[in-house]
Amino acid sequence: MNGTPGYINLLDALNAYQLVKEVREVLQLPAAASFKHVSPAGVGVAVPLSEEEKKAYEVVDNLTGLALAYVRARNADPMCSYGDFAAMSDVVDVETAKKLKTEVSDGIIAPGFEPEAFEILKTKKSGQYVIIEANPNYKPPEVEYREVYGVVFAQKRNDTPITVNTLINIKTKNAAFIPDATRDLILAQIAVKYTQSNSVGFAKNGQMLGIGAGQQSRVDCVKLAGRKVATWYLRQHPKVNGLPFKKEVKKVDRINARVRYIEGDFTPLEKKEWDQNFETVPEPLTAQDKEQWLATLKGVSCSSDAFFPFRDSIDTASRYGVSYIVQPGGSQADENVVEACNEYGITMAFSGLRLFHH
DSSP states (O other): BBBBBOOHHHHHHHHHHHHHHHHHHHHOEEEEEEETTTEEEEEEEEEOOOOHHHHHHHOSSOHHHHHHHHHHTSSSSTTTTEEEEEEEEBOOOOHHHHHHHHSSSEEEEEEEBBBBHHHHHHHHHGGGEEEEEEOOOOOOHHHEEEEEEEEEEEEEOOOOSSSGGGOOBBBSSSOOOHHHHHHHHHHHHHHHSSSSSSEEEEOOOTTEEEEEESSSSHHHHHHHHHHHHHHHTTTHHHHTTOOOOOOTTHHHHHHHHHHHHHOOOOHHHHHHHHHTSSSOOOOOOHHHHHHHHTTOOOOEEESSOOOOOOOTHHHHHGTTEEEEEOOOOOOHHHHHHHHHHHHTTOEEOOOOOOOOOO
């Protein structure tokens, strides 16, 4: 419809649209995804923001459902979402277009656009913003093909529905998921279904908080996703929300400055440059500040695209507020993994559904 998409744009668009379309159908909520390099940087659905989230995301106005979903998707990992390809489950309205207008983004795919919303988006990137309209009634073929080095592979596409039925085979002593966890576990499963394997995803409040993608070791996926969860939650720390930025500091620079403040591992030259963002130089966010704040994080849901081969993934996930897990099961270490969950008070279900994506 607009702009000239590149190869990676189209890969991101087609994978992202499948994701949001599936989330919309299962959860019956407007959904959005922020895609980069053929994996989601963030996924969100229309769940109201907490006051802490509003401050961290710099949201002051009321949002439509679709705009809310994109704000959640974009704010899972805003540094990775820089220059994303966005996907929307619903017709794009003016409010959503205005939110996209202010972000650094390469393009969008959606089942339609309100006329005024389309005109807003057309002005991005000097008129070169990629806008793709998807056919919501399109039914993909049952068999998918891929060519590598002149060899063509064919396989049945993964069209097994992800529903509440993936959560009924609970293996731990805790024998039920609360409704919010059910929503978040379904969201996380669908997200990792369209993430480069190996992958593990953490979700809370209708939003993917951290996704560990493309790692050879599953525990490394958990560690990568966990670090992103920690950064997401620490962005809501009073010290982070209270940073005294100069008025002229742009939003993207505020985002980057907050993340670097949380990480804290400045070189001397970098610290000197970072200090220039503020009216007064902030006090450090100490290790004790971080530890105390992260200790209050609870109720996080986790999905893995394949089984956990060892309990180390559970030990790691427990550090990031994980209370609920869904995974395919089928490892020789399943008994040890279940016992680890019982020790931490985590509720875990075996879905029997592997979600590798390559």
